[in-house]
Amino acid sequence: MSKLFVKNMVCDRCIMVVQDQLEKLGIETKSVKLGEVVTAQELKLEKRQQLEASLEALGFHLIDNKKSRIIEQVKNVIIDLVHYQNNEAKINLSDILSQHLDLDYNYLSNLFSEVEGVTIEKYFIAQKIEKVKELLVYDELSLSEIAYRLNYSSVAYLSNQFKKVTGLTPSHFKQIKEDKRKPLDKV
Known part of the structure; x- marks a missing residue:
């Protein structure tokens, strides 16, 4: 399980867009809410980098x-x-x-x-x-x-x-x- 923090998630549509990206990348989630994603499994570095790139293309950013x-x-x-x-x-x-x-x-x-x-x-x-x-x-x-x-x-x-x-x-x-x-x- 990983807890990720996502910058610029400000509405329900943002949640839907982030969920869509997670599904496209095959990342199973426990929850997605404003600014926060909880994944079912720990993300490997490669998967995290793919997620980061796909989110940044849409104006979101992972926060470390x-x-x-x-x-x-x-x-x-x-x-x-x-x-x-x-x-x-x-x-x-x-x-x-x-x-x-x-x-x-x-x-x-x-x-x-x-x-x-x-x-x-x-x-x-x-x-x-x-x-x-x-x-x-x-x-x-x-x-x-x-x-x-x-x-x-x-x-x-x-x-x-x-x-x-x-x-x-x-x-x-x-x-x-x-x-x-x-x-x-x-x-």
């Missing part, structure tokens, strides 16, 4: 460095929380990350800032703003429903944060309907 793996895990927890869990958790982000990664939040925070050049909080906010953009483009929820879904204390707070990050108000963004969204791995 411990710090990089931790950073990728932090990003994956945040992406999952914001984009797939509708941010329903009512506990602090610091508690969620500490519990999920079984590491002290101060260590995670300092490491993330050192490696990424941005705080975990700013990264979290950037992900939330991308989710707000997505929901505004879909035009299925009101701004107050979006604020509630993403745990903003008020529509005013969401609007202020949105404007601070994008330079536009949510209503102006919605009016221009330009695709101002970024891919999740570029946030």
Whole structure:
């Protein structure tokens, strides 16, 4: 059994693409989730190199460095929380990350800032703003429903944060309907 960490897996489609590559290479897996693959058997060097080459051709990268793996895990927890869990958790982000990664939040925070050049909080906010953009483009929820879904204390707070990050108000963004969204791995 091998546990592999894969950079740039940010959505369910990424999981499907990685699974497809594993199947094409005849690599049996126990699980494939955001940023992580558990294989049924230990991978031989040749097979690992084939996997690495096929994944890199698709924009993914195997991560060997411990710090990089931790950073990728932090990003994956945040992406999952914001984009797939509708941010329903009512506990602090610091508690969620500490519990999920079984590491002290101060260590995670300092490491993330050192490696990424941005705080975990700013990264979290950037992900939330991308989710707000997505929901505004879909035009299925009101701004107050979006604020509630993403745990903003008020529509005013969401609007202020949105404007601070994008330079536009949510209503102006919605009016221009330009695709101002970024891919999740570029946030």
